[in-house]
Amino acid sequence: MADKGGHPGAPGRAPTADRPGNVRNVVLVGHSGAGKTTLVEALLAATGTVQRAGKVEEGTTVSDFDEVEVRQQRSVNLALAPFMYGDVKVNLIDTPGYADFVGDLRAGLRAADAALFVISAVDGIDGLTRMLWEECAAVGMPRAVVITKIDQQRGDFDDVLLTCQDVFGDGVLPCYFPVGSGDGLTGLIGLLTQRCFDYSSGTLTECEPDAEFLDQIEEQRGALIEGIIQESEDESLMERYLSGEEIDVKALISDLETAVARGSFYPVLATAVPHGDRPGPVIGMRELLEVITQAFPSPLEHPIPPVTGIDGRSAKKVECDPDGPLVAEVVKTTSDPYVGRISLVRVFSGTLRPDSTVHVSGHGMEDRGHEDHDVDERVGALTSPLGKTQRIASECRAGDICAVAKLARAETGDTLSDPSTPLLMAPWSMPDPLLPVAIRARSKADEDKLSQALGRLVAEDPTLRLENNPETRQLVLWCMGEAHADVLIDRLSTRYGVEVERVELRVPLRETFGGTAKGLGRHVKQSGGHGQYGICHVDVEPLPAGTGFEFVDKIVGGVVPRQFIPSVEKGVRQQMARGVSAGYPLVDIKVTLHDGKAHSVDSSDMAFQAAGALAVKDAAGRVPILLLEPVDEVEVLIADEYVGPIMSDLTSRRGRVLGSQAVPGGRTMIKAEVPQLEIVRYSIDLRSMSQGTGTFSRAFLRYEPLPSHLADKLAESKD
Secondary structure (H helix, E strand, O other): OOOOOOOOOOOOOOOOOOOHHHEEEEEEEOOOOOOHHHHHHHHHHHOOOOOOOOOHHHOOOOOOOOHHHHHHOOOOOOEEEEEEEOOEEEEEEEOOOOHHHHHHHHHHHHHOOEEEEEEEOOOEOOHHHHHHHHHHHHHOOOEEEEEEOOOOOOOOHHHHHHHHHHHHOOOEEEOEEEEOOHHHOOEEEEOOOOEEEEOOOOOOEEEOOOHHHHHHHHHHHHHHHHHHHOOOOOOHHHHHHHOOOOOOHHHHHHHHHHHHHOOOOEEEEEOEOOOOOOOOOOEOHHHHHHHHHHOOOOHHHOOOOOEEEOOOOEOOOOOOOOOOOOEEEEEEEEEEOOOEEEEEEEEEEOEEOOOOEEEEEEOOOHHHOOOOEEEEEEOOOEEEEEOOEEEEEOOEEOOOEEEEEOOOOOOOOOEEEOOOOOEEEOOOOOOOOOEEEEEEEOOHHHHHHHHHHHHHHHHHOOOOEEEEEOOOOEEEEEEOOHHHHHHHHHHHHHOOOOOEEEEOOOOOOEEEEOOOEEEEEEEEEOOOOOOEEEEEEEEEEEOOOOOOEEEEEOOOOOOOOHHHHHHHHHHHHHHHHHOOOOOOOEOOEEEEEEEEEOOOOOOOHHHHHHHHHHHHHHHHOOOOEEEEEEEEEEEEEEEHHHHHHHHHHHHHOOOEEEEEEEEOOOEEEEEEEEEHHHOOOHHHHHHHHOOOOOEEEEEEEEEEEOOHHHHHHHHHHHO
16 A cells, blocks of 8 residues: 555644545444553654553553542543554544453444454454444444564464454455564565565664465455455456456555445454563554554445434434534543543534533433433533643534533533534444442441432443332442453542442342241230220231232221221231341231221221231241242343353352353354342353353343342341
C-alpha cells in the first residue's frame, strides 16, 4: 500500500476531521494480555500524538489511567485515543479483554465502524474472542486481524494465522508476513506491493525481498488477490487476473476497502512492540495505519442503528450528515468527584456544539435501576479525551466521538437529540449480570453516602444491576463476575470514599406446613382499665405448591364478632410474613377460623390480630415445618465439547437436566431446573469449566422442599 506519511499530532490540540469521510472509528478487540493497550501506545507514538510510548508495567499508558487499571496492570474501562494520520482522524477505542467487562467492550462495538481483532502470536485465540467475532458477524461489523508479539520466542505467526483461518473462516487472509522470528525478526513483506519493509536498522527501509521468499509471496499473494477481487464491483477483474494480467495495486487497494466494508474479507497484519527490558524495533505500525485509514470504512459507509421517536413511532431515516438532525448516543459515562459526570458521545447525525441544549432520552433499562427519562439539558464544554487529558473541541460533527461535560441526567446508552424533534436510538445488546454479591456499609457515615455512590455506578455501568431485596433485607450488586465486583467495590472506596464489606448472600427461602394441625390463639391481658381479649381456634392445612394463602371463615353464632374476623386474618398474614420456624415467610397454607371467644369490653382489633398470629404459631408447633427453596429454570449455551462435563456438573448441583438442543456453530443449549442455592456462583464456575465460552440464563420457576439434611444445616447456621 502507498505510504501516506504520518502527520505529527499536536498533543495540546484536539485532532479534527473536516468531513465524516475522513474519520475512522476503530475498536480494538481481543483477550486480556493480547497487547491492545501496548498497540495503542505504539500507534500514538508513531503518529507523534505522544512523544514517548507508555508501558503497562509502569502504569504510564494513555488508555489505562484509572487507579484500578494502573494497580492491576490490565484494562477495565473503555478508553478513547484519537490521532491524525495524514488528513484522516482515527478514533481508536481500547476495550477490556476480560469477560467481566464485556459491557464496555460492547459499548466500543456500538461506537465503532470497524473492529480490529488483536491476537497474540504467543497465546492465540480464546473463547471470548471467538464469541465476539460471532457477534460482529451477526451485525455485519467490518473486521481485520492484527497478530502481535511476533518478536517473542514462543510467538508463531504462521500457526496463529492458521488458527484464525480455521476459527474465523476463509475470508481471513494476510496482507503481510514477517521476515524472521524471535530475536531474528527483521521486518515484514507486503504481499500487494511485493516489497520488503526492513526495520533491522531501527528505521524503516524498503527493499526487494530475498529470493528465498519469492515462492511464499507468489502463493499467498495469489490467495489474497483472489479474496479481494471476489468482492470487486468490476466483474471482469477476476477474469483478467486468471488470464495472467497484472492487476494495478491501486485498484486492488480500492477493492480491498470494498471487501472489508462489506464485512466479508478480513485482512491480517503483523506487529512487534518491544516491552519490558526486551530491546528491538517497533514493527508494523505504518502498515497497520495504512490499512486502518485506507481499508477500513468511514462512518458514511457503516449503517446507523435504528432511530424512532421517543414514543416508539417510526422516524425519518437518519444519515451521517453534519447538517442533519442531531442524533448522538452516550457510549460511556464516568463520574469524577471534582469535574462531575462526563459522557463519551458518538455523534451519528448532525453537529454537537458547546452550550447548546439537547434532549436526553433513556428507555428500556428499568430492570437494571435506570428509570425511563426524557429531559432537556444544556451541554457543557466539548473535549477530545486522550487518557487523562481533555483537549478542547469547538464542535463534534457526524461520525466523530467526543466527551461532553455537565450532562447531569445522561447515562450510558442514552440518546441525545434536538429538543424540537426528540429521538431515541435502539439500545445495544447487554448481557445479564448473573453473579450476586451482597454488601453492607461498614459504618453509619458510609451508609449515608452509599446510596448516592451506587446511583452513580449504575448510571455508568449498564451491566450492573442493583437490588434491595425486601425479603432478605440485603443490598445486592448483580455483577458480570468476580473481577467486576472487585472493581465496583474498589471504586466505591477510592472514588467516592464509601467503605463496604461483602456479606454472605442469603437466598430467599420459604416455610410451609408438613401436615394438617389445629391451633389455639389466646391473647388475654388485664392490667387495669380496658384489657385485651381475643381467643380463636383455627385449622391449618398445606396447599399445593404455588397456591398461596387461603383464609376461610366458619364462625357460627357470632362467637367471634364479624368486625374482628378481618383482624384474625390480618394477624395470620403478619405471622406468615415473619415465619414460624426459621424466620422465612410461610406460604401455601389454608387457615380456617371455626371458633373463638370475645369480650364485650376488652376485645379489640389488636387483640384478635395477636390471637390470629398466636393460633398459627401454635399449629406450627404440632406438625413438621418444611423449608422451601427457590428453583430456577436454567439454559446453558455451551460448545459441543463441554456438554458432558456441564451436564454432570448440573446434576451434582441437585439439578434436573430436561434436555439439550443443537445450536448452529457447534454449540448446544442445555435446559435444566436447578436450586438457586446451588448456582449463586455459577457464572464463575461455568466460565472456568468452558474456558470462557459458556453462557447461561436463569428465570425463577417455583419453590420446592429443601432436603432435610440441608434444612438442618441451614437451621444450625441460623442459630
